[in-house]
Amino acid sequence: MPDVPRHKSKHERLAAHPLVTDEGRVTLVEPLDRSRNGEVRSAVKREVAAAGVDCRFADFRSGSDVDWTGLYEALRAEGASRRRIGAVRDLADRFERPYPSLLRLRVDPDTELNFEPGQYVTLRSGDTPRAYSLANAPAEHELEFCIRRVPGGRLTSELFVHVEEGDEVVVRGPYGEMALSNPSSRDVVFLATGTGVAPFRSMIEHLFATGQDTYRGTERDVWLFLGCAWRDDLPYREWFESLAEDHERFHFVPTLTREPLLSDWSGEVDYVQQVFAKYLDGAAVDRSSVPQSMQRYVEAEPVGTQARLDPDDLDLYACGINAMVETLVRTARSVGVPEAHMDYEGFG
Template sequence: MPEPWRTGVFTRIEQETHNTRRFWIQIPEVEEFVFKPGQFVTLDLPIHEQKNKRWRSYSIASPPDGNTIELVIVLLEGGAGTHYLFNHVQVGTEVLLRGPQGVFTLPPVIDRDLFFISTGTGIAPFRSMLHYIKKHQIPHQQIYCIFGTRTQKDILYYEEMKQLEREIPGLHYIPTLSREQWEGRMGYVHAIYEELAADRKPAHFYLCGWRAMINEARQRIAQMGYERQYIHFELFD
């Protein structure tokens, strides 16, 4: 049975970078919106007469906690959904949503290293997972959170991720920039995970972001000798 459609209310909106915003949605009809870190919700936005052309799915960026969820959304040029969210939604606006959905979730037992590889707002499910691991002190191996974007002004949750790196044993936060020189890593995400997993250590690879990155990463990780069952992905069209 699919999850029912519920009415949510936007309770807070904050600009995160020049083209991304954080949206908090409360679902008043439930005390607890139960989901697994890594899952997503589908919003039914008033942008088209046909239902399936109104639906937009976004990974939940917050860990399970009460009946409010956070989404982080990038404004897409020519995107009807994000145009509505950025130009018409305000605190108090209601929205129909369905969820949670998806199987992009942590393994029941984290007995291998985790590689969280993302571009853009693809960091959202990993932020949810990391806060969940920290809060519940989930036993884990090494965690490599590799985030690729163009410039420093495009980095999402930078200070928060640095703080999580200090608080979660074995977490390595590695932002990398493709279009700007800075004190951190430069280039694309692929070189980083290939370097870190060069010894073919047992690992789960979680990929979230744009299709081109995911397709290339899946191919490269398989060529490194990792089986398909250890490569998990959630892509943006």
């Protein structure tokens, strides 16, 4: 009987990639979001008119100083609901945020950088290095990053304001221990918020490119739950949608908490952990361990596919800001995902 080649463990694969410092040239700088101030103005006017407030309060243009405080006071004086005032605050935040706020950046390193999908590097422009997850599969020579503008962030601000194609940056890495588990019959679930999806794009692209979406001839369901405020905050939305069209068992589930304020969005609107709970097979969940606040989501009907998840039969990965990852992992534990089959990483 021929020897069956052994898969290297995750830790063996991570250890195989040496830490390197290299220079690289920026080859692409592309905004992923867009200015939606026209839509915001229209939405604010609708909210103001519905509350019976003088619409002159909502007569503003991009680049103008808006008296938001005066508008909130006028809404309160007319007895506007907390929900309506909260909606206007959310719209004000969207109007005031700088554009672009989400950037796609590609770098051509001088030498090949070997890494595992899910790892990150530091980028240095000037004197300030900052860590960013790699969003491309290892098969590509160029490195791709998805970067959120951080108000007051030194390197982030410099990248958004000054970086141009052809600029030189210093790349150091790879770092990080989050990586794909060895292939198995288990389904794969990725939970992310915002740019936390970057390492998962790398993992998902690699997973399908190397045939890890099947195990011993059987297809695995691969899920991505991605939470953001607005539709254009979804990094790589079109790429994931195209992948879902090409692969029936890849399920892309975006959830947008504020998008209904600007459009007729009919998808999920709850937080990522709540949406994840909706897609679980209720019969496979021990309700006694699920917090009361999550019970209704386990029982709720999801918006999209009829496919369901067995929490005891999946590999789960989570990435995003620290507080959100803690919530995602706590939810996963409560519904019965084994600790041994979870891998997660937080930032910020």
